[in-house]
Amino acid sequence: MSTDQPSPADYGLTLPSEAEVIADLMKLVGADVAIFAWREASDSHEDTGPRGNQEDLLLRIAEQLAARSDVAGVFGRSLAVRVHTYVALSTARTPA
Amino acid sequence: MTAPSRGAPPDAQTLDDTARLQEIADLRLHDSDIDGILSEIAAEAAAQFGLPVALVSIVLDQAQYFRGSHGLDGWMATTRGTPAEWSFCQHVVRNRAPFVVEDAQKHPVMQDSPLVRMEGVRCYAGVPLVTFRGHVIGSFCVQGPEARSFTEYDLAQLKRYAKRVITRIEERRQG
Numbered sequence: 001m002s003t004d005q006p007s008p009a010d011y012g013l014t015l016p017s018e019a020e021v022i023a024d025l026m027k028l029v030g031a032d033v034a035i036f037a038w039r040e041a042s043d044s045h046e047d048t049g050p051r052g053n054q055e056d057l058l059l060r061i062a063e064q065l066a067a068r069s070d071v072a073g074v075f076g077r078s079l080a081v082r083v084h085t086y087v088a089l090s091t092a093r094t095p096a
Numbered sequence: 097m098t099a100p101s102r103g104a105p106p107d108a109q110t111l112d113d114t115a116r117l118q119e120i121a122d123l124r125l126h127d128s129d130i131d132g133i134l135s136e137i138a139a140e141a142a143a144q145f146g147l148p149v150a151l152v153s154i155v156l157d158q159a160q161y162f163r164g165s166h167g168l169d170g171w172m173a174t175t176r177g178t179p180a181e182w183s184f185c186q187h188v189v190r191n192r193a194p195f196v197v198e199d200a201q202k203h204p205v206m207q208d209s210p211l212v213r214m215e216g217v218r219c220y221a222g223v224p225l226v227t228f229r230g231h232v233i234g235s236f237c238v239q240g241p242e243a244r245s246f247t248e249y250d251l252a253q254l255k256r257y258a259k260r261v262i263t264r265i266e267e268r269r270q271g
Contacts, residue, residue, distance in 0.1 A: 006214060010210075010214065011182075011210040011214055012210060013179060013210075024157075024158070027112070028112060028114065028117070028157065066126065069121060069124065070118070070121050071114060071117045071118055071121055073121055073126075074117045074120050074121050074156050074157065075117075075156075075157060075158075077126060077156060077159070077161060078156035078157050078158040078159040078161075078180075079158070079159075080159075081156070081159035081160070081161050081175060081176075081177035081178070081179070082158060082159050082179050084174070084175040084177070085159075085171070085175045085177070085178060085179060088171035088174055088175050089171060091171075
C-alpha cells in the first residue's frame, strides 16, 4: 500500500456533470424514461434541503435511480460506484 | 472452448448493451441477500489458488461492482467496485471469454490501469459469468500482487466456481 495520499486525479478519475449523466441515461433508456427518472431524482434531491456539492448531488441521483428495477436502475448503481470511488479517493489516506 | 485472451483483446460486446443490462436488472442482485454466499465461494477460490483476492464482479455499463469478494482492503472494500474502464473484468464481458494477465506491468492493455499503477494488481485470471439466458453479466476472478502463470486446469477450476456462482444467482431470479 502506498504511503502517500493519492487523489482522484492520480487515478485519472473525474466526476461527470449533470448534463453528461442525463445524456448517458438518455442513450440507454431513451429520452422519456431518462427525463422522468432524472426529475424524480432531482426533485428528491431538492426536497432534502439545500444543494450540496457535486458529489452529493450525483450520489442522490444515483441512489434514486438505483432503486429502480429496470436498466435505469443499473445505470444508477454504475454511477453510484463511480461517485463513491471518487469520494473515497478524495479522502486522505492514512499511511499503511 | 473459447481460448483465453492473453494479449490485447478484440472487443466484441459493448458494456452498455441494453439486453445485457436488462438481464442484470432482472436478476435483482442489488436487493438480494446473496453476498455472503458468493463471498464464501470467492474465499474458497482464493485459498485454492493461493492468491489474496477473489471477486464476483458484476460489470455494469460504467462500473464493476463486487457482489461477492474475498481479500479486498482499502478503499475498494468500501466502494465495492471500480470504474469499468479500469477493470480487468470488462475484458471478460467484452470478449465473452476468459481473460488472463500473467504480469500486468508488461501487459499492453492493462499496464496503464490505475488498478495496476496505483493498487499493485499484477496477475489476474477471470472467466465469464453467463446466465441461463446466455448473457455475460460479469466475471469470476482471482488476482494477486505478484506475476504468475495460469494453466488450462486453473481456468477449468475457475469455470467451476463461476458455474456455482451463476447457479446461486439464478435461484433468486424473479419472474
